[in-house]
Amino acid sequence: MNLWKRGFGKASLLVAAALLVGLQPISLLHAQTYAVLYTFTGGNDGANPLAGLTMDGSGNLYGTAAESGIYGWGTVYELTRSGSSWTFSSLYSFEGLTNDIADGGSPVSRAVFGPNGALYGTTMHGGFGQGCIEYYFGCGTVYSLKNHSGTWVEGIFFQFGNSDGGNPGYGDLVFDQSGNAYDASSISGPSGNGIAYELHTVNFGESVLHAFTGTPDGSGPTSGPILDRAGNLFGTTMTGGADGYGAIYELSPSGSGWTEAILYSFTNGGDGSAPTSNLVMDRLGNLYGATQSGGTYGGGTVFELTKSSLGAWTLTTIYEFRSSMKAPVNTVPASGCAGQPFMGSNRTLTIDSGGNLYGTTSADAVSQYGSIYKLSPVSGTTWAYATLHTFSGADGAAPWGSLLLDHAGNLYGTAALGGANNCGVIFEITR
Numbered sequence: 001m002n003l004w005k006r007g008f009g010k011a012s013l014l015v016a017a018a019l020l021v022g023l024q025p026i027s028l029l030h031a032q033t034y035a036v037l038y039t040f041t042g043g044n045d046g047a048n049p050l051a052g053l054t055m056d057g058s059g060n061l062y063g064t065a066a067e068s069g070i071y072g073w074g075t076v077y078e079l080t081r082s083g084s085s086w087t088f089s090s091l092y093s094f095e096g097l098t099n100d101i102a103d104g105g106s107p108v109s110r111a112v113f114g115p116n117g118a119l120y121g122t123t124m125h126g127g128f129g130q131g132c133i134e135y136y137f138g139c140g141t142v143y144s145l146k147n148h149s150g151t152w153v154e155g156i157f158f159q160f161g162n163s164d165g166g167n168p169g170y171g172d173l174v175f176d177q178s179g180n181a182y183d184a185s186s187i188s189g190p191s192g193n194g195i196a197y198e199l200h201t202v203n204f205g206e207s208v209l210h211a212f213t214g215t216p217d218g219s220g221p222t223s224g225p226i227l228d229r230a231g232n233l234f235g236t237t238m239t240g241g242a243d244g245y246g247a248i249y250e251l252s253p254s255g256s257g258w259t260e261a262i263l264y265s266f267t268n269g270g271d272g273s274a275p276t277s278n279l280v281m282d283r284l285g286n287l288y289g290a291t292q293s294g295g296t297y298g299g300g301t302v303f304e305l306t307k308s309s310l311g312a313w314t315l316t317t318i319y320e321f322r323s324s325m326k327a328p329v330n331t332v333p334a335s336g337c338a339g340q341p342f343m344g345s346n347r348t349l350t351i352d353s354g355g356n357l358y359g360t361t362s363a364d365a366v367s368q369y370g371s372i373y374k375l376s377p378v379s380g381t382t383w384a385y386a387t388l389h390t391f392s393g394a395d396g397a398a399p400w401g402s403l404l405l406d407h408a409g410n411l412y413g414t415a416a417l418g419g420a421n422n423c424g425v426i427f428e429i430t431r
Helices: 003-008
Strands: 017-019 033-039 061-065 075-082 085-093 119-123 141-148 151-159 181-185 195-199 206-211 233-237 247-254 257-265 287-290 298-307 313-322 344-351 357-362 371-379 382-390 411-415 425-430
Touching: 033 085, 085 151, 206 247, 206 257, 257 313, 287 344, 313 382, 382 425
Parallel strands: none
Antiparallel strands: 017 313, 033 425, 061 075, 075 085, 119 141, 141 151, 181 195, 195 206, 233 247, 247 257, 287 298, 298 313, 344 357, 357 371, 371 382, 411 425
């Protein structure tokens, strides 16, 4: 049974194609070089890498594969750099519900380093959380992986139930200075609209920071929140808000708990709808994100949210995509690992020190297999769009996870499908 397909189907995503507002799209940047670092086989190495990558101080890459592995419940892997070559190692294969092990299954979020040097992440399924009746697949876990003299040992940080964050999705865990972790779940909570939660390092307990209700506070936080220096959390919900098309929220700590404020509610007009992406913040505290649909052309938007001196937030659409009707009809490889193309644009964004934004599309006007793009600020509200790579299927397809930017300006990421085995690839784009 393909649990990955089942879990992914909870998000309603659209095919999108790129069109710049006010400027014509810039052609492919010739200085960029694309290379496939690893091609998944669908065996013990895993398949369908939905999440992005994490890099350590030595330049080694770490990631997760949502499917396959020894037990069929996904893997955590390492790609070790040696000069210009890379060596793949499977660090852990999740057992899911195999052998009554509660380690989790179907990791669709990134594995990130915590304050103690261990890797942490969430799994959508597995575990034996109390009250979990999620079709008997388990409501998911928070796991850790620590390197003990070359051997990676897994530990369970938390097991979710139905109402406390069950079935965590694509959001990455984020840690504060005390080592506490934060994330969100899109379908859990008292009303099933999702929650934002905190996991405590000291006692491995959980606190629900906010239970979403739909209107007006939002519903379905698909990606996890980000944390600013003052300890405030910022995130998006795919639906809900004042008009039902999604919202941007802030959670602020207070003496009596956490207080939620809606910074913006989408209208399905030129601002877009269904903001499934993570948010990123620039040095001035401005927020950037993306929507899956809406906008003038129906294919979603990239937006900026700025705060005035009086504390009011203003949203500006900086890029718009065309709807699925403009996408070409190609044949997606059917052989290899099970799955279908993840159609939609820019679920995740990455920002560099110069304020440039990087993202991916899955099925756009150039290729049904997806693309990687860059948005650069020009002046005022004008941004320049450039395509960094267009996928062909053979070199990857459906790049769904976030992009990783190193200090030299090179990009690393994953494509969930495509490659020689149609099980996904790990790629690099060098300057």
